[in-house]
Amino acid sequence: MQHVTVPQDRIGVVIGEGGETMREIERAAEVRLNIDSETGSVAINDTGDPVTALSAPDIVKAIGRGFRPEVALTLLDNDLRMFELIDMTNHTRNDNDLQRQKGRVIGENGRTRELMEELSGTDVVIYGSTVGLIGQPEEVETARRAVGMLLDGAPHGAVYSFLERRHNELTNDVEFGPTNWVSRTRSSEKDASRVISILCRFH
Secondary structure, eight states: OEEEEOOGGGHHHHHOGGGHHHHHHHHHHTEEEEEOTTTOEEEEEEOSOHHHHTTHHHHHHHHHTTOOHHHHGGGGSOTTOEEEEEEGGGGOSSHHHHHHHHHHHHOGGGHHHHHHHHHHOOEEEEETTEEEEEEOHHHHHHHHHHHHHHHTTOOHHHHHHHHHHHHHHHHTOSOOOTTTHHHHHHHHHHHHHHHHHHHHTTO
């Protein structure tokens, strides 16, 4: 049995209307959830494949930290997909500093968070004092580094340049050979156009 604590205002999201979300987590992850609505404590018991059940705590944590249930459930899509939580209080001195740092990560009208998602391929949620990330390992690593740069005071322009560079590296990580040169070139052109289009929205 494992235990996860969910913020009080997110318990209803974990349960879902009529218990729908809770049942979907139980079915997909092959577990049984015992939710204490008063304390936010969630007990998780295996009911099937223990390997599949390993993702259940992260699914519940992700929903608790602001992710939509359908996004949290993508952690079951493959073995490499991962959830990571960055605690911004480790990078701040007080509540005012925390609010300032949150503002830097979110960006004006949410544009920095959106750009981070677009260029890293990671789902990014800022909730309370945490930044939640869901994606493949290399995607999450890119988003983690971008968040770290922002929390360390890097200019937004430098972070956007880093994300653009990493996007190009991730999308062009294909063997270069005579059989795929044309498709690779077209893919690169398409990716470049997409990046330019994205960046234009943020200038």
